[in-house]
Amino acid sequence: MQLVVIGTGLIGGSFALAARRHGLFDEFVGIEPDAQRGAEALALGVVDRLCDDVPRTADAVVIASPGETIGAWVARLAGHRAVVFDTGSVKAPVIAAVRAHCGALPPRFVPAHPIAGKERSGPAAADAELFEGQQVILTPAPETDPDACARVEAWWRALGSTVIRLDAAQHDTIYAVTSHLPHLLAFAYLQQVDGLHLQHAGGGFRDFSRIGAADPDMWAPIFELNRGALLAALERFETDLAELRRLIEAGDTAGIKSYLMRSRARRRELE
Amino acid sequence: MQLVVIGTGLIGGSFALAARRHGLFDEFVGIEPDAQRGAEALALGVVDRLCDDVPRTADAVVIASPGETIGAWVARLAGHRAVVFDTGSVKAPVIAAVRAHCGALPPRFVPAHPIAGKERSGPAAADAELFEGQQVILTPAPETDPDACARVEAWWRALGSTVIRLDAAQHDTIYAVTSHLPHLLAFAYLQQVDGLHLQHAGGGFRDFSRIGAADPDMWAPIFELNRGALLAALERFETDLAELRRLIEAGDTAGIKSYLMRSRARRRELE
Numbered sequence: 001m002q003l004v005v006i007g008t009g010l011i012g013g014s015f016a017l018a019a020r021r022h023g024l025f026d027e028f029v030g031i032e033p034d035a036q037r038g039a040e041a042l043a044l045g046v047v048d049r050l051c052d053d054v055p056r057t058a059d060a061v062v063i064a065s066p067g068e069t070i071g072a073w074v075a076r077l078a079g080h081r082a083v084v085f086d087t088g089s090v091k092a093p094v095i096a097a098v099r100a101h102c103g104a105l106p107p108r109f110v111p112a113h114p115i116a117g118k119e120r121s122g123p124a125a126a127d128a129e130l131f132e133g134q135q136v137i138l139t140p141a142p143e144t145d146p147d148a149c150a151r152v153e154a155w156w157r158a159l160g161s162t163v164i165r166l167d168a169a170q171h172d173t174i175y176a177v178t179s180h181l182p183h184l185l186a187f188a189y190l191q192q193v194d195g196l197h198l199q200h201a202g203g204g205f206r207d208f209s210r211i212g213a214a215d216p217d218m219w220a221p222i223f224e225l226n227r228g229a230l231l232a233a234l235e236r237f238e239t240d241l242a243e244l245r246r247l248i249e250a251g252d253t254a255g256i257k258s259y260l261m262r263s264r265a266r267r268r269e270l271e
Numbered sequence: 272m273q274l275v276v277i278g279t280g281l282i283g284g285s286f287a288l289a290a291r292r293h294g295l296f297d298e299f300v301g302i303e304p305d306a307q308r309g310a311e312a313l314a315l316g317v318v319d320r321l322c323d324d325v326p327r328t329a330d331a332v333v334i335a336s337p338g339e340t341i342g343a344w345v346a347r348l349a350g351h352r353a354v355v356f357d358t359g360s361v362k363a364p365v366i367a368a369v370r371a372h373c374g375a376l377p378p379r380f381v382p383a384h385p386i387a388g389k390e391r392s393g394p395a396a397a398d399a400e401l402f403e404g405q406q407v408i409l410t411p412a413p414e415t416d417p418d419a420c421a422r423v424e425a426w427w428r429a430l431g432s433t434v435i436r437l438d439a440a441q442h443d444t445i446y447a448v449t450s451h452l453p454h455l456l457a458f459a460y461l462q463q464v465d466g467l468h469l470q471h472a473g474g475g476f477r478d479f480s481r482i483g484a485a486d487p488d489m490w491a492p493i494f495e496l497n498r499g500a501l502l503a504a505l506e507r508f509e510t511d512l513a514e515l516r517r518l519i520e521a522g523d524t525a526g527i528k529s530y531l532m533r534s535r536a537r538r539r540e541l542e
Contacts, residue, residue: 174471186278216528241459244455253495
């Protein structure tokens with residue numbers, strides 16, 4: 001069983017290391033346009049060898065490259081025998097682009113999104129335990145082969161992940177709120193932070209801004225691909241922010257407290 | 272040596288527990304308007320007894336009650352022999368209010384702000400190690416007695432804190448950015464989060480929104496007291512957010528990446 005990993009960074013590298021540990025495949029082939037990253041992935045044993053294109057012998061292909069490259073890889077692999085899945089954070093626009101290009105979604109392509117990450121990136125950040133206990137969302141389309149979907153699900157479960165199936169558009173709307181908007185706000189917040197501020201950074205600052213150190217090469221495409229759902233979530237945020245600003249400007253203590261109480265109650269449901 | 276703790280919640284309770292452990296005082300007296308909290312503080316050994324007002328015998332008084340009550344306590348204790356300090360997150364407006372009321376800041380009052388917190392509140396959340404390794408900011412005024420300031424500094428150092436002296440207005444401007452604005456943004460963000468979103472909360476969501484579970488009774492007064500500096504930081508945030516929104520709307524990939532790179536570089540300076 002041969003696995004091809006397109007993009008040997010944090011996510012692709014972690015999948016390869018975990019799949020090796022769990023004996024899911026026999027050979028691990030990497031495709032990595034960044035030569036230094038490729039050499040690093042080889043040296044760290046993330047992959048056994050590097051290739052320029054997916055071999056005809058591949059049994060499985062994981063597309064873990066930046067979001068804007070996923071659609072082209074799926075289209076390119078449309079006739080391949082392998083089961084193909086991606087790891088992108090945005091699903092519906094990628095599916096729509098592939099459909100526009102190929103006429104339909106290739107049946108052996110399974111759209112997937114593991115909910116895991118770190119602020120570090122690259123093969124050296126890869127971690128065989130990254131997906132243990134984490135969710136993986138699959139968003140199969142009507143065209144998707146149920147057998148291919150079942151195999152992708154089984155691989156993720158073997159790594160200790162919980163697999164959930166969702167409609168692609170619903171996935172994008174949910175993750176616009178729970179992941180993409182927080183990243184956008186953390187990036188925007190950090191623009192005004194200077195060296196003096198960092199000398200006075202407490203635990204709240206650290207946690208709130210942690211995701212603002214995430215990889216721009218990964219996040220710029222997410223913001224662009226999921227623009228529709230993200231801008232809708234941002235608009236709702238701006239309305240909520242304007243309301244809190246108005247309460248503060250008006251000195252409406254009771255209003256501020258009941259606003260904060262709603263936020264606190266929601267966050268506490270998580271614990 | 273008798274310490275009076277006004278407000279026996281997380282911060283006041285933690286100071287009392289830590290001061291007891293380090294042998295700084297012999298008797299610990301609590302003032303707590305919330306009867307249930309008072310009983311809890313007694314039962315947990317946070318204080319030895321409760322009082323309605325500060326005894327004449329007090330050697331030290333820590334004002335750890337919500338921000339809007341601090342000025343009145345300082346004014347009320349203006350003629351007391353004890354060294355008095357507060358733990359509030361906003362300094363200059365409290366000092367100005369006391370000056371307006373008393374003519375000048377009482378010399379034995381030392382404005383203080385320990386940079387430590389938790390999402391839980393109340394005496395049960397008190398923790399003798401809360402301040403270990405954390406910063407405490409003192410913002411003495413020209414009226415402040417240097418000896419009173421030195422004693423407050425020595426107490427905090429004994430608990431393992433690093434003490435820094437800052438101008439009160441500079442303190443408020445810095446903490447508007449590093450603490451008050453992140454709290455405001457987290458509270459606003461949580462308004463649109465619903466139960467379905469919580470089912471899809473990853474590590475990014477958890478860390479980013481953690482401070483949105485903070486105590487509304489503590490945070491409403493902070494937002495109101497530091498309104499000037501906070502609204503200035505918010506305005507800067509809104510400008511930065513509008514710029515990122517514009518880049519996304521324009522599909523300016525290079526512009527988005529360089530914006531995110533600036534944020535990432537700033538956040539990485541912290542590690």
